[in-house]
Amino acid sequence: MSVPVSEVIAALEAAYPPALAESWDAVGLVCGDPTESADRVLVCVDPVEETVAEAEELGARLIVAHHPLLLRGVHGVAADTAKGRLVHRMIRAGIALYCAHTNADSANPGVSDALAETVGGLRVLGPLAPHEDGVTGIGRICELVEPERLGSFVARVADALPATRPGVTGAGDPDRLLRTVAVSGGAGDSYLGRASAAGVDAYVTADLRHHPAGEHLGAAGPVPALVGLTHWASEWPWCGQAANVIESAGAGTVDVHVSTRCTDPWNLRAS
Known part of the structure; x- marks a missing residue:
């Protein structure tokens, strides 16, 4: 039997209670249907173009990210904006996005x-x-x-x-x-x-x-x-921890991948 997104979320929120999040933070399900299957999950630090592409390549149905995609209040997610474009891309691909941020920091x-x-x-x-x-x-x-x-x-x-x-x-x-x-x-x-x-x-x-x-x-x-x-390197180890939480809850029915794509913005260094 496949595990629904809601069951993966329940396991994550038991490990990283949303009540631990800072008052300014935005954690939880960003997009996606909680009743749909989460048979394959990608865990990453940042929900960005690179990791959404990786989820598509893997056939993942759920991205679990540390950083929120929509941290500040928005009035729309139009596809001609950077973050709106990602939301539309994930919805079209049938990929849900869940974020655990300062609740995962404090847990x-x-x-x-x-x-x-x-x-x-x-x-x-x-x-x-x-x-x-x-x-x-x-x-x-x-x-x-x-x-x-x-x-x-x-x-x-x-x-x-x-x-x-x-x-x-x-x-x-x-x-x-x-x-x-x-x-x-x-x-x-x-x-x-x-x-x-x-x-x-x-x-x-x-x-x-x-x-x-x-x-x-x-x-x-x-x-x-x-x-x-760097920010990404300091938080990347959490991805393995979160993957273990999901795997334990899925009892072998969830295929969990940890992204190794570096999402720090720095990609050049002069010698």
């Missing part, structure tokens, strides 16, 4: 747990920015199974994550010995203060901006070293 386990697991050698202690329950929340504070120098750690992070044009960057003394790190999938420089307050030795996140990073590193007293990732 336990969630996006940052997947990032920590992929990096490896990290033991998760708890959220970086916890909710009242102390269990869910943004980011994770981790301890290294074995202390490691910053330079070696940055190289290991780069080896563990899929390659991107900008790559992985580090800021700090390469010989600094790390015992604890914070990780946060996605744009995380708004949590620099949290990482400093937690007293970790390094902070791994994406989209670190020049001024916040510089001001953080120039602050008085010891502050965490920084490890910078």
Whole structure:
């Protein structure tokens, strides 16, 4: 028997409760019929032309994406707009779209747990920015199974994550010995203060901006070293986690694919 879209959604919402989403966020089913079959699913970070094309090539009936397609309120989805064109394309192809964003960030386990697991050698202690329950929340504070120098750690992070044009960057003394790190999938420089307050030795996140990073590193007293990732690379590990959720719920009747198409906007790097 085929599994309906609604059953896949139920499994995802049990793992990533919509109530955990930030008030400004837009999560849930974007387009598609919940009663139709979801016998083949594509999990990706971004619902964009490349991943919709991949879903068409695979014959997928459902795309599960981390980032919302329609984050801000819209008054129409005309096909002569970029996002409207994608909505029309998916509907014509019989592809539903479901998005789990900040609810997947805050869930336990969630996006940052997947990032920590992929990096490896990290033991998760708890959220970086916890909710009242102390269990869910943004980011994770981790301890290294074995202390490691910053330079070696940055190289290991780069080896563990899929390659991107900008790559992985580090800021700090390469010989600094790390015992604890914070990780946060996605744009995380708004949590620099949290990482400093937690007293970790390094902070791994994406989209670190020049001024916040510089001001953080120039602050008085010891502050965490920084490890910078691209947005897609930092959240891509969640795709495997979400795929496992779907596979467990489908009991072998859902064919789940994890997209490996890099949807970072950067595709060139000068030597």
